[in-house]
Amino acid sequence: MATPKIVLFYVFAPLPDPEAIRLWQQSVCEASGLRGRIIVSSHGINATVGGDIRDVKRYVRATRSYPAFKDADIKWSDGTGDDFPRLSVKVRPEIVTFGAAEELRLDDHGVVGTGVRLAPEQLHELVDRRGDEVVFLDGRNKIEAQIGRFRDAVVPDVTTTRDFLPLLESGALDHLKGRPVVTYCTGGVRCEVLSALMKARGFDEVYQLDGGIVRYGEQYGDSGLWEGSLYVFDKRMRIDFSPEAAVIGKCLRCGTPTSDVANLPDGDGRDLAVLCADCRGEQTA
Numbered sequence: 001m002a003t004p005k006i007v008l009f010y011v012f013a014p015l016p017d018p019e020a021i022r023l024w025q026q027s028v029c030e031a032s033g034l035r036g037r038i039i040v041s042s043h044g045i046n047a048t049v050g051g052d053i054r055d056v057k058r059y060v061r062a063t064r065s066y067p068a069f070k071d072a073d074i075k076w077s078d079g080t081g082d083d084f085p086r087l088s089v090k091v092r093p094e095i096v097t098f099g100a101a102e103e104l105r106l107d108d109h110g111v112v113g114t115g116v117r118l119a120p121e122q123l124h125e126l127v128d129r130r131g132d133e134v135v136f137l138d139g140r141n142k143i144e145a146q147i148g149r150f151r152d153a154v155v156p157d158v159t160t161t162r163d164f165l166p167l168l169e170s171g172a173l174d175h176l177k178g179r180p181v182v183t184y185c186t187g188g189v190r191c192e193v194l195s196a197l198m199k200a201r202g203f204d205e206v207y208q209l210d211g212g213i214v215r216y217g218e219q220y221g222d223s224g225l226w227e228g229s230l231y232v233f234d235k236r237m238r239i240d241f242s243p244e245a246a247v248i249g250k251c252l253r254c255g256t257p258t259s260d261v262a263n264l265p266d267g268d269g270r271d272l273a274v275l276c277a278d279c280r281g282e283q284t285a
Contacts, residue, residue: 004079006036006050006234007060008214010095010189012110013044013068018091021045021066026089028062035084037233039095043104045069046095046189048233049087050079075187075214083234096189099162100197115183115195115206120219123182123209127225135176139164139185139194140231143272147238147249147259148213148228150184164194168201180205186230188212217241229259237261251276 015021018040025038029049034056036049049059064070093101105112118126127134136153138145145155154176156167167173181203183191191208198206209216213230220226221241228248229238238259247257252264256276264273 003053004050004081004083005053005056006048006077006079006083007056008048008075008077008187009072010046010187010192011044011069011072012095012106012192013108014106015040015042015044015068018042022089022091024066025063026087028059029087029089032056032059034059035087037084038089040089040091041093041095041101043101043106044095048084050083050234073188073211075211077214077232077239079234080236083236085235094193096193097161098190098193098197099165100193103197103200104193111192111196113196113199114192115181115199115208117210118182118207119210120216120224123207123216124224126180126182126207130180133179135179135181136225137173137176137181137183139183139190143261143274144186144231146274147261148226148230148245149248150182151225151227153184161190165197168197173198173203177203178205180207182207182209184209184213184216186212186232187214222246231261249274251279253279253282 022040032051032055034049034051038047060074064072136150138149138153138155141159142155142157149155158164158167183195183206185191188211195206195208216226217230222244227246229240229245231238238261247259249259251258252273252275254276258274258276260275260277261272262275262280264271264275
């Protein structure tokens, strides 16, 4: 493979026939030899696929030829050529599983009632203007935040996206009401939904980082408000925005500073954990 690339994107748009979109996406990817994960629902599409740059470009052109996806914000990153074990294209009730399919409302512009979108530079303007009043809320699973997060962010104790709705319903985050809350996630898709769920439950000043951590890192690298590495959902496991990326994670077993995430076999199957190279070696020895 000459130049392996990975693209990440999502689009919220009403899709009257998700199964037809699934079949089309499957066909386009197979024709180009791409692998990755694509989820389609009546709400839209959420995709991460990788392959040779020429094949990925062909896929992007084909995907944007569909009117609802023509303005998709495609996020590119360098792949390894072996980032996904297979191609998976599925229809599900939601493109990101909050368990709120019935609550989500869409119009021609996407999700209705979301937080205010902030471009990276607008985020800095908000922090400059409001200072310590601003709260960063991590919209990802807690394992992701262990190796990288915005400085002083609130990291909810959640292991899956489904945990957010019960957390909001419990009132555990009610102390943030009345403050400017900036939600953030990898590429932005989770915060489209999370910010809307929060606003519907009385959080009156909610923002979402437009394009997610990926777009922020492209602009500011490790010289802004982000600290650490970005967890990604493929064999790379993480990416750094620069050689100066801080190491904020700690090995689950020995406490050594590390940004590495690995599969940890346990009695119930496999789980993810922050593990240093030595401890990963011990578990496979």
